[in-house]
Amino acid sequence: MTESRLDETHDPAARSFVPSANDPSTDFPLQNLPLGVFRVEDETPRIGVAIGTHVLDLSAAISVGRLSVAPDLANACSGGSLNALMRLGAEPRRALRRQLFALLRSDSPLAADSAMQARLLLPIARVEMLLPAEIGDYSDFYASIDHATHVGSMFRPDNPILPNYKWVPIGYHGRASSIVPSGTAIRRPSGQRKAPDAEAPTFGPSRQLDYELEVGAWIATGNPLGDPIPIDQAEDHLFGLSLLDDWSARDLQAWEYQPLGPFLGKSFATTVSPWIVTLEALEPFRVPAATRPEGDPAPLPHLDSDQNRQEGAFSIALEVHLQTQAMREQNLAPLRVSRTDFRSLYWTFPQMIAHHASNGCNLRPGDLLGSGTVSGPAPENRGCLLERTWRGKEPLEMPSGEKRAFLEASDEVSFTGRCERDGFVSIGFGECSGRVNS
Amino acid sequence: MTESRLDETHDPAARSFVPSANDPSTDFPLQNLPLGVFRVEDETPRIGVAIGTHVLDLSAAISVGRLSVAPDLANACSGGSLNALMRLGAEPRRALRRQLFALLRSDSPLAADSAMQARLLLPIARVEMLLPAEIGDYSDFYASIDHATHVGSMFRPDNPILPNYKWVPIGYHGRASSIVPSGTAIRRPSGQRKAPDAEAPTFGPSRQLDYELEVGAWIATGNPLGDPIPIDQAEDHLFGLSLLDDWSARDLQAWEYQPLGPFLGKSFATTVSPWIVTLEALEPFRVPAATRPEGDPAPLPHLDSDQNRQEGAFSIALEVHLQTQAMREQNLAPLRVSRTDFRSLYWTFPQMIAHHASNGCNLRPGDLLGSGTVSGPAPENRGCLLERTWRGKEPLEMPSGEKRAFLEASDEVSFTGRCERDGFVSIGFGECSGRVNS
Numbered sequence: 001m002t003e004s005r006l007d008e009t010h011d012p013a014a015r016s017f018v019p020s021a022n023d024p025s026t027d028f029p030l031q032n033l034p035l036g037v038f039r040v041e042d043e044t045p046r047i048g049v050a051i052g053t054h055v056l057d058l059s060a061a062i063s064v065g066r067l068s069v070a071p072d073l074a075n076a077c078s079g080g081s082l083n084a085l086m087r088l089g090a091e092p093r094r095a096l097r098r099q100l101f102a103l104l105r106s107d108s109p110l111a112a113d114s115a116m117q118a119r120l121l122l123p124i125a126r127v128e129m130l131l132p133a134e135i136g137d138y139s140d141f142y143a144s145i146d147h148a149t150h151v152g153s154m155f156r157p158d159n160p161i162l163p164n165y166k167w168v169p170i171g172y173h174g175r176a177s178s179i180v181p182s183g184t185a186i187r188r189p190s191g192q193r194k195a196p197d198a199e200a201p202t203f204g205p206s207r208q209l210d211y212e213l214e215v216g217a218w219i220a221t222g223n224p225l226g227d228p229i230p231i232d233q234a235e236d237h238l239f240g241l242s243l244l245d246d247w248s249a250r251d252l253q254a255w256e257y258q259p260l261g262p263f264l265g266k267s268f269a270t271t272v273s274p275w276i277v278t279l280e281a282l283e284p285f286r287v288p289a290a291t292r293p294e295g296d297p298a299p300l301p302h303l304d305s306d307q308n309r310q311e312g313a314f315s316i317a318l319e320v321h322l323q324t325q326a327m328r329e330q331n332l333a334p335l336r337v338s339r340t341d342f343r344s345l346y347w348t349f350p351q352m353i354a355h356h357a358s359n360g361c362n363l364r365p366g367d368l369l370g371s372g373t374v375s376g377p378a379p380e381n382r383g384c385l386l387e388r389t390w391r392g393k394e395p396l397e398m399p400s401g402e403k404r405a406f407l408e409a410s411d412e413v414s415f416t417g418r419c420e421r422d423g424f425v426s427i428g429f430g431e432c433s434g435r436v437n438s
Numbered sequence: 439m440t441e442s443r444l445d446e447t448h449d450p451a452a453r454s455f456v457p458s459a460n461d462p463s464t465d466f467p468l469q470n471l472p473l474g475v476f477r478v479e480d481e482t483p484r485i486g487v488a489i490g491t492h493v494l495d496l497s498a499a500i501s502v503g504r505l506s507v508a509p510d511l512a513n514a515c516s517g518g519s520l521n522a523l524m525r526l527g528a529e530p531r532r533a534l535r536r537q538l539f540a541l542l543r544s545d546s547p548l549a550a551d552s553a554m555q556a557r558l559l560l561p562i563a564r565v566e567m568l569l570p571a572e573i574g575d576y577s578d579f580y581a582s583i584d585h586a587t588h589v590g591s592m593f594r595p596d597n598p599i600l601p602n603y604k605w606v607p608i609g610y611h612g613r614a615s616s617i618v619p620s621g622t623a624i625r626r627p628s629g630q631r632k633a634p635d636a637e638a639p640t641f642g643p644s645r646q647l648d649y650e651l652e653v654g655a656w657i658a659t660g661n662p663l664g665d666p667i668p669i670d671q672a673e674d675h676l677f678g679l680s681l682l683d684d685w686s687a688r689d690l691q692a693w694e695y696q697p698l699g700p701f702l703g704k705s706f707a708t709t710v711s712p713w714i715v716t717l718e719a720l721e722p723f724r725v726p727a728a729t730r731p732e733g734d735p736a737p738l739p740h741l742d743s744d745q746n747r748q749e750g751a752f753s754i755a756l757e758v759h760l761q762t763q764a765m766r767e768q769n770l771a772p773l774r775v776s777r778t779d780f781r782s783l784y785w786t787f788p789q790m791i792a793h794h795a796s797n798g799c800n801l802r803p804g805d806l807l808g809s810g811t812v813s814g815p816a817p818e819n820r821g822c823l824l825e826r827t828w829r830g831k832e833p834l835e836m837p838s839g840e841k842r843a844f845l846e847a848s849d850e851v852s853f854t855g856r857c858e859r860d861g862f863v864s865i866g867f868g869e870c871s872g873r874v875n876s
Contacts, residue, residue: 136614137613137614137615142698152697162696164630164632164639164693164694164696167630167632167638167639168630168639168693168694170697170698170701171701172610172611172698172699172700172701173610173611173612173613173701173705174611175575175611175799176574176614177574177575177663177799177800177801177802177805178663178798178799178800180663187663187664189797189798190666190796190798192602192605192606192738194602194605200605201602201605201606201738203738203739203740203796225615225616225618225625225707226625226706228628249797252797255602255606256602256606256608257697257698258600258602259590259600259608259695259699260580260609260610260695260699260700261610261695261697261698261700262610262698262699263609263611264793264794264796264797264799265797267611267794267797268664268797268798268799269663269798297638300630300640300641302641355702356702356705358628358629358641358702359627359628359629359687359690359702359705359706360616360625360627360628360707361615361616361702361706362615363615364615367615
């Protein structure tokens, strides 16, 4: 890690005057300061900053003079999406973080001004969280080699990893219109599916509805059409990360995906956690890119750099929790069905960004990149039910006595993400959840 | 055809006071009235209507009182993109067409008001044409069975058409950010490509740059997330058509496309013709959906309707023209390298729309659907060089004495589209062209 990128905003001794921000279990301590877009009843959407159980109204804090920011930054913080702030790039975002840190720490003048606190800080429970940005394009990758190996071995037992996998950060274009914020109900899609022994497909509700545990990367400035992004500049275009659930209808996907890839098996819904954890908040949790096994090729030069090898990845502990209707009725807590770490991916986000733009494709502020399902080698590390139950052959045993091969009506799926490191305050990503409505 | 949808705006005897609109070779007679977005120097982009060699400034015509339209329609015509007009749906669009027809025909009061003509009508040659809409999502289909058969037989000689093809209108998500209007220079993309006998891929400029002759469909109102669009309502969501060139780097595509489909082989550029020919202008050119060969399955019920069978397709004569730098220097006209008809597709746009939304995926105003390469059975009907030169094995002989297997530096590709039917005035689509810059 380039320790020089750490500054006072990573100080583990710093505390906030917002009591809930100092709870060791909070996702949103003073050292996190994730950005999102919220709405109070039918008011205009506004940009907010999560602090403990509260959200700071960013434009209100600027307009009352509690944050001293340059006019272009103030202007970028005044809209109903983060796109304008994303476009400004890293320096203004860092300046904003330092200002927010000072405003919310325990020695801030705001700590003693309860009237102003009431005006600027709203309980998160009382606001509606929206999508943080207008998403121009959404691209989804396939960067976990454990996921690719597991899925590949179901369909091609002798040849699970295709020849291009270790050279190309495989990805595909996804659907932007159906991306929804955490908490949105998920309608089970209908579509064509064909049993292997059936003569013809039928049309009806998917019988193999699945989640996919992913991390999403939000693009900051982006590049003009025709100008690739070199790997050593890729992080300049990374605004921050969210959790992402790439809901999948496996039966639709299996029937449709050749030769042009997934389409309706994916495009019915994608859930994102509404808070974007910025690159600055993630600095202490950088780790080296996963070591390639002996014998694997080195990445081609346009996907390789010292910096990426040394600190291109992030350590994020990820978990999947599942709760059925019967479990809710019996007051049984959600069952943790998977746990894994984001650091295990074969390709890093800087590599995915450099690859994506290597043909001149323009990335724009607010574009979203999905990592692909994050899985590890062991059964409990697998980030989707297709893998976790091995195509339904090994269903999960739920504490209610039920079994789950794929998702059933009223099942609720929740992801969590936490970053921990000795000597630093832990941060988290907040909620990424959705309930299947039928 | 439902002749009742024909009205006075299809009257072949009607003429415009704009002389160039009465030239039989024009793409833009009074009976067409396509919509687009133009800019004059550095002014704000505005919506225009093509008439002969001129563009009518739509918002100016409304503001001076020459078009009598409802306030919501006037408002939708006042912006810098067609999205708001698309959102309004078919009835306001039809009302606008009738008003425009009356304004521009020979007996209009405007015919005698040359001062006002000078204010409202600008030579197309003096304006810059922009993208007609903000494109939220772009989806590309594969609806020509001749194209699928040709390409499939190159890669799977014994099994060119996959089992799903005759059941599913195969499509994939495309890249919206890199869609550009006709005339934009096309930069040759770099990327990874691997020769079959090479041990490892290399990174560099594509050696197999190609065009794809397609028709693009623009979505009008669209559907809320979760609500499918029934086939018998699909056309309510079709605003109109443009020509589309889905530039492709075949070497990048061949190496990357398994298992998730095309990505960087496509996302570097897609060209659209800037004028949208509306559904109303296309009414006289409806034809039955192509007859399925004996033995092919009938479409599943959600993709089938009497109306679609009887008139779900459009007859559009499509051509590809190619001109090299040497040809320009020798004053040799572009060579027509392909001609085909859009009516030959295996799937119609209403079927593609109904399929796309069948899982609840939301289509939004301004979304763009590509038909996929339009090819016919004969060599001269093939809509891309991959097919036309059979992977480069049968290069085209150019009038300059050059050969072309794939596109070379400074080659210019132009598509044309014309609709012709006895008893009606022919209409066209205008330019869809791009020059490869290196």
